[in-house]
Amino acid sequence: MGCIGSSQTKGDGPANAKKLQKPKCWKHTQPITRQQLQQMREEFWDTAPHYGGQKEIWDALQAAAEAELTLAQVIVESAGVIVTSSDMTTCYDERGAKYELPKYVLSEPSNLIENS
Template identity: 50%
Template sequence: MGGCVGRYWERWDDTQSRGSSRNGGRGARNEPLKKDRPKWKSDYPMTEGQLRSKRDEFWDTAPAFDGRKEIWDALKAAAVALECNDHELAQAIVDGASITLPHGTLTECYDELGNRYQLPVYCLAPPVNLISERSDDDHSDSPQLSVAPKKEFQLKVRLSTGKDLRLSASMTDTIGQLKKQLHAQEDIEAAHQRWFFSGKLLTDKTRLQDTKIQKDFVIQVIVNPQAQPKMSPTTPTPTPTPTPTAAATSSSSPESE
């Protein structure tokens, strides 16, 4: 997340010129921002995308809470800086906005007018049971995820050429993977295959489990004929006229007696 707080810091570097007030104008105890991030566990395993959505929802609605929008913006910038492991930047943002931290954390803080601000823990650190999101092409085993063994079955495929065959497949396989298997088995290029089920064209990223296919169902595969190389017109070669064979016409001269 390098450089992820630049846009927030620029705002505070330009607009927050009131200086640092370590007691926030309230006379209350003000602790330096702690480097340790809170540890917490979500009620359910949360993906990185779900965590981002949850944070975005909070920051989008935070200005509607009690307090001032510019303070909420400063708190967001400080939280992002902490997640980038830039503690000094986070502390500078807090000081520049004259935010008081009675406990040295952003979970409870005050502005110089005495308004109270509270940040949920999920905005300050990811949960310990965060699930890493993996792409379709990443099949490496992860210690965080237990991958169940694939249950394979024989998928019946009917080609437009009239030929029926069976492929070894699992419900987690994609159509793109099955196209490669068909290519290896029947020497039909994947680009020349169009897979249909229930009248619907199946894309390469579609998984069998998404098609609701059941045992003994048939998938139709339209095979586009490969472009045949065009024969270039050739000038007919004239048939050579056979040369008449010279007959041995030597006449026998009468023997002279």
């Protein structure tokens, strides 16, 4: 049981869960192609576990980053990820390990060049 105004009674999920939002528009230092963006993403996810934290959390974050917002919300909540920025750029696991995600794995830049 909670207070009438508690987040649990409103059905918003855990008190430390933040509702995910799309990242704000951003611009890469120079125009890049979709293929270059995909390569940057693959390199990040291949090396992410070496930054520390648990591989399972990195896998959950990757799945969330590649999913629609509602599914991403379910993924991070199920994995016990604590999202401190609604765009998922900064997250923590239940043990306090920090996970930082670059915007390029979360959304596309405004200066993306379509492959020809």
